[in-house]
Amino acid sequence: MAGRLKLTAQVLALALVTGLFALLVWKLATQDEGAAPKLGRGETPPAPGFTLDRLDRPGKLSLASYRGRPVIINFWASWCIPCKEEAPLLESVWKQYRGRGLVVLGVDINDVRGEARRFARENRMSYPLVYDGPGETTTDYGLTGVPETFFVARSGRLVCDRLQAGVHLKENKERFEECVQEVLGA
Amino acid sequence: MRLLLAIGLALVLAPAASAACPSAADLEDELICPTCKTTLDQSDAPVARRIKAYVARRADDCASKQQIKDELVAQFGPSVLAAPPREGFHWLAWILPLAGLLAAAGVVSVLVWRWSRSRSVEAAADSNGRPPLDPELERRLDRELARYDR
Numbered sequence: 001m002a003g004r005l006k007l008t009a010q011v012l013a014l015a016l017v018t019g020l021f022a023l024l025v026w027k028l029a030t031q032d033e034g035a036a037p038k039l040g041r042g043e044t045p046p047a048p049g050f051t052l053d054r055l056d057r058p059g060k061l062s063l064a065s066y067r068g069r070p071v072i073i074n075f076w077a078s079w080c081i082p083c084k085e086e087a088p089l090l091e092s093v094w095k096q097y098r099g100r101g102l103v104v105l106g107v108d109i110n111d112v113r114g115e116a117r118r119f120a121r122e123n124r125m126s127y128p129l130v131y132d133g134p135g136e137t138t139t140d141y142g143l144t145g146v147p148e149t150f151f152v153a154r155s156g157r158l159v160c161d162r163l164q165a166g167v168h169l170k171e172n173k174e175r176f177e178e179c180v181q182e183v184l185g186a
Numbered sequence: 187m188r189l190l191l192a193i194g195l196a197l198v199l200a201p202a203a204s205a206a207c208p209s210a211a212d213l214e215d216e217l218i219c220p221t222c223k224t225t226l227d228q229s230d231a232p233v234a235r236r237i238k239a240y241v242a243r244r245a246d247d248c249a250s251k252q253q254i255k256d257e258l259v260a261q262f263g264p265s266v267l268a269a270p271p272r273e274g275f276h277w278l279a280w281i282l283p284l285a286g287l288l289a290a291a292g293v294v295s296v297l298v299w300r301w302s303r304s305r306s307v308e309a310a311a312d313s314n315g316r317p318p319l320d321p322e323l324e325r326r327l328d329r330e331l332a333r334y335d336r
Contacts, residue, residue: 077232077233078236079232079233079235079236080232110220110221110233110262111233111236112233112236112237112240112261113261114240115236115240133220133261133262133263134220134262134263134265134266135220135221136263
């Protein structure tokens, strides 16, 4: 009787450990790496969709509402210094090309809403802004920090490159302008 | 007389008022920095500094701890809380560790009981490891053997 009890307990413990190990393997195998690494391998994955609160006005904004238009998605935060430095370039690109259908969309992540609004006001950001306080989009896009900029073609797919750090920086500016032209022409 | 009364009232009411208003430090170990995933008091990340400033400002406004937490959850989601709220599915996070501890204590108790029982049986066994005879059987055996001695 005691032997059978011991054997049952051992089988249960083994089953529990095997189950937990299987769960770990499954989680690692199915973990989505996000869009950025795919883009880095030369793929053109669909831009992960989102619907977020607007920061610049009441209501919500969905990325899907811009389907058919080229979109530059810029992830930023009010506590990020390069985000402040690159804002004038993004604003000028938005003003220059919005007549051709280009949208610059700022996604504020991991931020205090009031601070983000103040930042947008102080930096005269007139392009559409959405608020993602919990940073839910960061996993889907595979972000490693802010600022990061993505380019969405009219087809709804991510193209060109993912630019890390400010787009105004010497090492990024030329590529940024190439990508703007690519999404406008795509 | 009026002055004494005013001072007395101030002395009585001041601690009550300060007790109602939380300090920023009260909350910093109960909130998580969204980028570095440590509590605010251990983080110096830029966003943590922003949240600390927000908490300090709201504490100065005398907002309650719960009110400040609710406002931050509305902005950063429930993951900003160091401990899960005691509601709905989140109860599991509170109950499961306790249930695990109770189950472990139960298993240990059973093992200790069985071990002490086997030790007492062993202690009662003779030098050859055999269990002791039933007293009645032992008396009967003595009687039978005594008959052969005669």
